[in-house]
Amino acid sequence: MNILQLTTTVLGGLALFIYGMGLMSEGLTQIAGARMKAVLGYVTRNRVFAILAGAGVTALIQSSSATTVMTVGFVNAGLLSLQQAIGVVFGANIGTTMTGQLVSFNLADIALPAVVVGVAGTMAARRLRTRAFWRAVLGFGLLFFGMNMMSHELKSLAKLPEFVRVFSVFDCAPSAAGYLPLGSVLGAIAVGTLCTMVVQSSSATIGITIALAEAGLINIWTAVPIVLGDNIGTTVTAALAAIGTNANAKRTALAHALFNVIGTVLLVSTFPFVFANGAGERAPAFFHLVNTSAEGDVFAGANLGRHVAMAHTLFNVTNVVVLAFFIPLLARICERLIGEGKSGRTVLLEPHLLASPELALHAATLALGDMTRRAWTVASA
Numbered sequence: 603m604n605i606l607q608l609t610t611t612v613l614g615g616l617a618l619f620i621y622g623m624g625l626m627s628e629g630l631t632q633i634a635g636a637r638m639k640a641v642l643g644y645v646t647r648n649r650v651f652a653i654l655a656g657a658g659v660t661a662l663i664q665s666s667s668a669t670t671v672m673t674v675g676f677v678n679a680g681l682l683s684l685q686q687a688i689g690v691v692f693g694a695n696i697g698t699t700m701t702g703q704l705v706s707f708n709l710a711d712i713a714l715p716a717v718v719v720g721v722a723g724t725m726a727a728r729r730l731r732t733r734a735f736w737r738a739v740l741g742f743g744l745l746f747f748g749m750n751m752m753s754h755e756l757k758s759l760a761k762l763p764e765f766v767r768v769f770s771v772f773d774c775a776p777s778a779a780g781y782l783p784l785g786s787v788l789g790a791i792a793v794g795t796l797c798t799m800v801v802q803s804s805s806a807t808i809g810i811t812i813a814l815a816e817a818g819l820i821n822i823w824t825a826v827p828i829v830l831g832d833n834i835g836t837t838v839t840a841a842l843a844a845i846g847t848n849a850n851a852k853r854t855a856l857a858h859a860l861f862n863v864i865g866t867v868l869l870v871s872t873f874p875f876v877f878a879n880g881a882g883e884r885a886p887a888f889f890h891l892v893n894t895s896a897e898g899d900v901f902a903g904a905n906l907g908r909h910v911a912m913a914h915t916l917f918n919v920t921n922v923v924v925l926a927f928f929i930p931l932l933a934r935i936c937e938r939l940i941g942e943g944k945s946g947r948t949v950l951l952e953p954h955l956l957a958s959p960e961l962a963l964h965a966a967t968l969a970l971g972d973m974t975r976r977a978w979t980v981a982s983a
Contacts, residue, residue, distance in 0.1 A: 605762065608755050615752030620806050622744025627665040629738030633731060649689040649929050653922060656693020666698035667803055670840040670858055678851040685933045687854040692861060692922045699915040701805035706812055706911035710750035716743025749809060756817035765819065774823040780876035780884030787827045787870060794831020804836035808914055815906035822889065822900045825910045829917065830869065833862045853936035860932060865921035891916060
């Protein structure tokens with residue numbers, strides 16, 4: 603098989619992977635829609651419940667982008683306050699790590715059976731929710747079929763010197779003393795950010811990073827900065843959703859971006875602190891933590907896919923634990939940076955709520971009640 607055929611097969615696998623992820627997320631969102639209103643009830647209690655709600659919803663619908671876009675819509679419709687929304691966004695960053703964990707396991711054997719069952723179920727289903735379930739199963743199958751297809755061909759590409767040279771540009775392998783080159787780290791972060799901005803899904807780019815690591819095209823030293831960039835890049839989706847919304851909705855999108863940028867800066871700032879483990883391997887503390895989080899010695903290139911997924915989870919969980927105490931401060935910073943302007947009013951009929959029909963109906967009911975009260979006031983005057 604020549605390079606063109608290999609590249610085409612890899613891109614085909616990537617297309618199936620991304621399409622399957624979108625299909626699965628769409629189906630799960632439709633299934634979970636009826637529970638979204640109940641989740642909002644918990645969100646209004648305190649920041650811990652807001653974080654748990656964000657993590658739970660995102661793990662359920664397998665898309666942090668969808669959760670943050672809906673959260674921006676909730677704020678714009680007046681269903682959530684700024685601090686509550688920030689808590690949900692924090693939780694979404696934990697929930698999105700579930701996709702990486704799922705992808706890092708070898709489930710290729712059930713991919714095609716899931717596709718067959720998903721197609722049959724979708725064709726036979728009559729109820730909307732049942733059809734959504736089978737669409738999610740179909741998406742699950744396509745996701746892992748595409749992942750397996752992509753990973754298999756990437757291993758072939760990894761044997762070609764041309765492709766190895768491309769991925770060595772931002773190689774972040776440390777020196778003998780254990781120090782990572784800062785320029786390469788920042789370059790890898792930029793690559794992850796740009797790729798996620800293009801794909802509009804951090805889950806997809808995390809999956810691609812895992813596939814590249816398992817194929818031997820990148821090492822753990824390069825994969826971690828790319829994962830950090832993936833987290834930054836995913837904030838663009840919420841920023842686009844906040845265009846034309848009220849001030850608090852824009853502040854929610856800004857808080858999402860600040861959360862990931864601050865977390866990345868804090869983690870990268872720990873890289874100069876190098877330690878040696880029992881085997882004498884010198885590396886920054888975070889990499890030692892990643893090494894102990896899954897089986898195999900990641901410094902020797904063992905079990906890279908699982909270690910990349912664990913690095914993603916460890917970063918987001920740690921980031922939330924550290925920054926959760928500063929949610930009120932982060933809210934005040936966002937309020938200072940984004941004034942009320944001319945878009946301070948809430949919009950009950952918020953278009954982003956259409957992703958969850960039950961919540962859209964709830965918002966329409968609130969809008970109808972508000973309109974009735976206004977009409978009654980005018981009639982009584």
